[in-house]
Amino acid sequence: MELEGLVLRGRAFDPVEGRVVVDDGEIVAIEETETDSDAIICPAFVNAHTHIGDSIAKEAGAGLSLDDLVAPPDGLKHRLLRAASTKEKVEAMRRSLRFMQRSGTARTVEFREGGVDGVRAIRDALDGLDIEATVLGRETVAAMEAGDGFGASGARDDDFEERRTATRAADKPFGIHAGERDPHDLSPALDLDPTFLVHVVHPEPHHLDRIERESVPVVVCPRSNLVTGVGTPPIADLCDRTSVALGTDNVMLNSPSMFREMEFASKVGGVPAEEVLRMATINGADLVDANCGLVEPGRDAKLLVLDGDTDNLAGARDPVRAVVRRAGVDDVQRVVL
Known part of the structure; x- marks a missing residue:
C-alpha cells in the first residue's frame, strides 16, 4: 500500500511531499517525490x-x-x-x-x-x-x-x-x-x-x-x-x-x-x-511501549490521512498547526489501523 501527500515525518513532523510505503502493516519507506495529492499524512x-x-x-x-x-x-x-x-x-x-x-x-x-x-x-x-x-x-x-x-x-x-x-x-x-x-x-x-x-x-x-x-x-x-x-x-x-x-x-x-x-x-x-x-x-x-505514534520506517502503520483541500483546511500555511489547532473529524479522509 502507498499513501501520497504531505507527510509529517518523524518526531519533528517535518513536512515532506511524497509517499508512505506500507507492507504487512509496517511503514517500510518514506519516498520524497512530487504528488498530485492534497492529503496530509500524520500518525494516528x-x-x-x-x-x-x-x-x-x-x-x-x-x-x-x-x-x-x-x-x-x-x-x-x-x-x-x-x-x-x-x-x-x-x-x-x-x-x-x-x-x-x-x-x-x-x-x-x-x-x-x-x-x-x-x-x-x-x-x-x-x-x-x-x-x-x-x-x-x-x-x-x-x-x-x-x-x-x-x-x-x-x-x-x-x-x-x-x-x-x-x-x-x-x-x-x-x-x-x-x-x-x-x-x-x-x-x-x-x-x-x-x-x-x-x-x-x-x-x-x-x-x-x-x-x-x-x-x-x-x-x-x-x-x-x-x-x-x-x-x-x-x-x-x-x-x-x-x-x-x-x-x-x-x-x-x-x-x-x-x-x-x-x-x-x-x-x-x-x-x-x-x-x-x-x-x-x-x-x-x-x-505503553506501543510501536506507533510516528511516521517513520519500522513503525506500525497506524496513520491518519486528512484531506488538505476541505473548506476547513484549504489555504493552511503551516500543516502542523493546521492539524493541531484546526482539523476535525470532517477533515478525515482515511484512517489506517
Missing part, C-alpha cells in the same frame, strides 16, 4: 487517558464538584455504572470506541472500572474494531492481572502499595491520578514509583523537580480539568521537565476527540503545535 493518535465506561452517562452531573462526579466509590459516575447492565455498558463503550477510531485514534489507555468484569466488558466492546486499548484494571490485583496493568484512582483514596508491588512483579504499567484538585497527593503518588502520573494540575516546584529527576511521564487532560473546575495543568512547565502525553478523560464530561483536546491544549498550554502533536501521538505510545 494515542489517547493516553480515558474512562470509556461512563459513555452511558454523557453530560450527566452538570454543576457537580469533582468528588461528586467521579470520586470512588459513590460519585455519580460509579452509581450510574452500578445501575447499568453489562450489555448497556458494552454497547455504550463500543459507540465511543467507534467514534474514536473514525476520528483517528489508534490506541487508548483506558482506566477500567469494575474489576475483572470491567476488563472483560471493554474487551467485548473492542471486539471487531481496529482501535486498540491498553486496559489498566482498577480496584484489585485480579483486575490488573486480567488487564494490561493497573490504573489507580489516587493516593488519597486508598493504600496502593500491595497492588503496586504486584503490578511491578507482573512487569506491567502502573498509572495513578495525582495533583488533580490540589498538590497534596503528588508526593505519595510519586512514592509509589509510578509508570506515569495523570493530571498534575497543581504541582509545586519540588514536585516538578522530582518529576524531572525521576523521569516520570505525565498525562494531561486540560478540557476535563476545566469542566470539573480544578484549573488547567501547567503544560509548558511540565513539558520542560518530562514527557507529556494527552488524554480526553471521562466520556461523560468530554467527547473522546483528540482533535478537540489538541486544539484546547495548544491554545491554553503555551507550547508549540509540534509539541502538542507529540503529546497526542508518540508520547502516549511511549507510555
Whole structure:
C-alpha cells in the first residue's frame, strides 16, 4: 500500500511531499517525490487517558464538584455504572470506541472500572474494531492481572502499595491520578514509583523537580480539568521537565476527540503545535511501549490521512498547526489501523 501527500515525518513532523510505503502493516519507506495529492499524512493518535465506561452517562452531573462526579466509590459516575447492565455498558463503550477510531485514534489507555468484569466488558466492546486499548484494571490485583496493568484512582483514596508491588512483579504499567484538585497527593503518588502520573494540575516546584529527576511521564487532560473546575495543568512547565502525553478523560464530561483536546491544549498550554502533536501521538505510545505514534520506517502503520483541500483546511500555511489547532473529524479522509 502507498499513501501520497504531505507527510509529517518523524518526531519533528517535518513536512515532506511524497509517499508512505506500507507492507504487512509496517511503514517500510518514506519516498520524497512530487504528488498530485492534497492529503496530509500524520500518525494516528494515542489517547493516553480515558474512562470509556461512563459513555452511558454523557453530560450527566452538570454543576457537580469533582468528588461528586467521579470520586470512588459513590460519585455519580460509579452509581450510574452500578445501575447499568453489562450489555448497556458494552454497547455504550463500543459507540465511543467507534467514534474514536473514525476520528483517528489508534490506541487508548483506558482506566477500567469494575474489576475483572470491567476488563472483560471493554474487551467485548473492542471486539471487531481496529482501535486498540491498553486496559489498566482498577480496584484489585485480579483486575490488573486480567488487564494490561493497573490504573489507580489516587493516593488519597486508598493504600496502593500491595497492588503496586504486584503490578511491578507482573512487569506491567502502573498509572495513578495525582495533583488533580490540589498538590497534596503528588508526593505519595510519586512514592509509589509510578509508570506515569495523570493530571498534575497543581504541582509545586519540588514536585516538578522530582518529576524531572525521576523521569516520570505525565498525562494531561486540560478540557476535563476545566469542566470539573480544578484549573488547567501547567503544560509548558511540565513539558520542560518530562514527557507529556494527552488524554480526553471521562466520556461523560468530554467527547473522546483528540482533535478537540489538541486544539484546547495548544491554545491554553503555551507550547508549540509540534509539541502538542507529540503529546497526542508518540508520547502516549511511549507510555505503553506501543510501536506507533510516528511516521517513520519500522513503525506500525497506524496513520491518519486528512484531506488538505476541505473548506476547513484549504489555504493552511503551516500543516502542523493546521492539524493541531484546526482539523476535525470532517477533515478525515482515511484512517489506517
